[in-house]
Amino acid sequence: MSSGGLIVFASPAGGGKSTVIRRLRDTHPDWGFSVSATTRAPRSGEADGREYYFLSREEFVRRVETGEFLEHEDVHGNLYGTLRPITMERVQRGETLIFDLDVKGALNVKEAFPEALSIFLLPPSREILRQRLEGRKTEPPEVVERRLSRADMELALAPRFDVQIVNDVLDTTVAEVERAIAARFSEQPLA
Ligand code: ADP
16 A cells, blocks of 8 residues: 555543654654544644544444544543544555544554554653643643543553554654654655
C-alpha cells in the first residue's frame, strides 16, 4: 500500500498528546491529522470536524453497527473512534496522517496499518500526570480520578509501541518525536 506515513500517538489522559500534536501541526501545516469521532461533550474552543466529530450516542452506535469504525473504544463512559471511510480515503491518497488516540485504539490502528509508527508518551511520574490532569481544569475531580485509575493499565501497554518517549520538558519531547518520525520515514520521504 502506498502511504505518506501514518503516525499514531497514545498516552494516558493528560500524557500530552494534544499538546505535542498541536506543536506538530504548527511546524508541519502540510501534514494531515485524523479527526476522531466522540460522544463526549465539546470543550470550550473545540469545533465539530476540527478536534472531533461530535456524535450523539445513538448515532455513534448506529455507525458501529454498520461497520463504519476502524476502531472504537469506550473510555471513561464516552465512546471514541476512528471513522473508516475517511481514513481509508486519506491513506490511499498518500497523506501523512497523525492519529491522537487512546492506548487501545492506537494498538488497533497499528494492527490495521502495521507500517504505521506508534509513539507512546509517558508521563515523567504518576504525580506529574495527576498535576497535569488537574492543571488542565477540563474535567471535575472524580473524572480525574477515573482517568488516573485507568492510567496503570494503559502504562502497562507502553512496551507494545514502536517508540516510548517521556514527556518531561515539552521542547525536548517534541524534538524526540521529530527525530523518531524522521528516522522511521527517512527512506520514504513524507508527503
Ligand atoms: P492529552 O491530550 O494526552 O490528554 P494534554 O496535551 O491535554 O494531554 O496535556 C495535559 C496537560 O499537561 C495540559 O494542561 C498540558 O498543557 C500539560 N502538558 C503537556 N505536556 C507538558 C509538558 N511537557 N510539560 C508541562 N506540561 C505539559
